[in-house]
Amino acid sequence: MLKFLYVADPMCSWCYGFSKELVRFLENKPNAELDIVLGGLRAYNTEVLDADQREMILSHWDRVQQVSGLPFNMTGLDKSGFIYDTEPACRAVVAAKILTEDMPTSVNFLAFQAIQHAFYAEAQDITDEHVLAEIVVEALNRADRSFTFDVASFLETMTDVSTKEETRMHFQQIQRWGIRGFPVLLLVQEDGLHMLSSGYAKCEEVAKNFEALFPS
Template sequence: MKLVYVFDAYCGWSHGFSRTLLDVLSRHPELDADVVSGGLFTGSRRVPIREFGHVRGANTKIAELTGAEFGEAYDRLIADGSFVMDSEAAARGVAALRHVAPARTAETATALQWVFYVGGLSLSDPATYRKVAEESGLDADAVVAAFEAPWARQAAQADFRRAADLGVAGFPTLLAADGDGVTPLAHGIATTAEVEQRLSSLRAR
């Protein structure tokens, strides 16, 4: 069995789920975890953030329900309204971090969300990946080179296809994969205890 975490780095609910994800993984070092980018803001949804009028209200709800932090720099970004969330660029970044440190993808993916939702940094900017890599003790040059490599775009598209093939329609979604079977463990909001209970029930079958 392994875990499959389908998220989007620009998804506030995924940011809210970060603590639960890391808690579950810390309790189960025996389980490998695939991190898959879902592609929330692509195509016609790649527009200035002001087009999403629900963002402020959603973030307030996320903070209330999960304790997730939204920083002042991010608030300024939202207030300006011109920033464009590009999920393909973010997925390229996740692919780059996964390439350099595959065993730490969950950790670095949640770090990406932190630098956006707290630090207000663009996930389309190579400097953001340099910062995350340096703060994570990774080879920053290798991460930036991977982010800018042509194969990273292909990896992003492969992630989007995998999310669709898994039948994931919303983010975040945590799945348990065992052979050909896939079982949902969490969708949207879930506590560590709730995920643990579902995982225990699955293992008891």
């Protein structure tokens, strides 16, 4: 079975841009596993976003929008006192991963994408744990075609000490690998990890790198 590691952060704009290309790449690999490793782009940040930082980030968003064609709501950073801390969003993905361990990994990726869409396209505040819980629970129930998941239970898992520690372990793993930027897509094989893309890449480029590992 094919297995990929996707190193990303829900609040990384280039990861949002890459999401469409990753979906295209995986379309003809329905049984592949996609294990998300959370990057912690600005994890544990405590500084309120100032005007200069806001303009710098919005310039990145504008570039990603031009390259990817994905929708952006540029008002997402306008909230007074906004702190660009990516730890809660990463932890929500870890919580979803814990709760869906018996389900296909594609479900966790759907939760990841739902968080991205809520932040970039809908300007929702995904530093708020309750907002995150609502977003992820809706995504999981839609994927499961049920009402199995509920906000209160998800919040309990998300705020548990063990989930916070597991999230921190994701960040530490990224540091050990020496990865400094996102997104990164890796192919897992018996002889180790193989880089398929580092940074934003089109589906065709990722596919070319993948096919180079399996010459006909």
